[in-house]
Amino acid sequence: MKMKTLTTMSLLAIAALSAACTPKASLRPDGRPGDHLTPTERLLVSRAPATQPLKLVTNDVPAGDVFLHTASLSVDPRDPALGHLQARMQATVDLEKGVGIAAPQVGVNRRFILVKRLDKKDEPFHSYSNPSITRSSEATEVAWEGCLSIPAGFGQVRRAQSITLRHQDQDGRWLTEEVKGFTARIFQHEIDHLDGVLFIERKEPGELIPKDEYRRRKEEQKQRPTSESEKAPKT
Numbered sequence: 001m002k003m004k005t006l007t008t009m010s011l012l013a014i015a016a017l018s019a020a021c022t023p024k025a026s027l028r029p030d031g032r033p034g035d036h037l038t039p040t041e042r043l044l045v046s047r048a049p050a051t052q053p054l055k056l057v058t059n060d061v062p063a064g065d066v067f068l069h070t071a072s073l074s075v076d077p078r079d080p081a082l083g084h085l086q087a088r089m090q091a092t093v094d095l096e097k098g099v100g101i102a103a104p105q106v107g108v109n110r111r112f113i114l115v116k117r118l119d120k121k122d123e124p125f126h127s128y129s130n131p132s133i134t135r136s137s138e139a140t141e142v143a144w145e146g147c148l149s150i151p152a153g154f155g156q157v158r159r160a161q162s163i164t165l166r167h168q169d170q171d172g173r174w175l176t177e178e179v180k181g182f183t184a185r186i187f188q189h190e191i192d193h194l195d196g197v198l199f200i201e202r203k204e205p206g207e208l209i210p211k212d213e214y215r216r217r218k219e220e221q222k223q224r225p226t227s228e229s230e231k232a233p234k235t
């Protein structure tokens with residue numbers, strides 16, 4: 001078990017080093033063929049079946065904290081390796097009962113995220129390559145957030161109520177979309193991950209609430225009606 005952890009952390013360190021050695025990639029406006037996952041990143045992703053969750057990078061480990069604070073490089077949305085990464089990220093977020101996940105949370109510093117579309121019928125997960133926010137509403141609201149990479153607990157964060165999202169589809173075409181409500185919050189949280197920013201750096205003053213305590217409060221809330229903004233799924 002210890003060896004496995006060490007091996008994983010070594011791979012993370014190599015992946016981070018590899019990313020750091022590709023200086024121009026992060027400056028590109030869009031994902032191009034040169035932005036395919038590196039051999040090290042492909043190894044990290046492909047060494048287990050698509051149904052197997054990836055190990056989460058968490059900020060309670062020094063190397064993990066450094067990794068999570070590293071800005072991600074762009075990705076080529078046509079990279080064949082992305083399908084396997086997407087499947088394993090999905091397995092990971094499903095296991096954790098989260099509503100969003102960014103590639104750096106599983107050791108791949110690439111601009112690729114999955115978001116549960118709470119604003120769509122049946123609330124499906126969608127993947128997004130090279131997402132960015134081109135407009136944020138002046139109107140903001142505060143709500144609880146948790147993070148798969150932050151075991152310490154939940155905190156309250158002020159975010160824009162609506163955003164304009166820009167991203168590339170699987171063929172590399174750029175798309176824009178207006179997103180509102182808690183789904184807009186998930187996008188803001190996940191895109192922050194791509195810039196090496198964690199919600200604890202944006203949270204309102206005060207200590208984090210331990211996850212057990214948060215769940216107890218949530219149970220209490222179930223006794224009365226809640227608005228969408230009071231939900232705090234992990235992302």
Ligand SMILES: [Zn+2]
Pocket residue numbers: 146147148149189193235
């Ligand atoms: Zn997160």
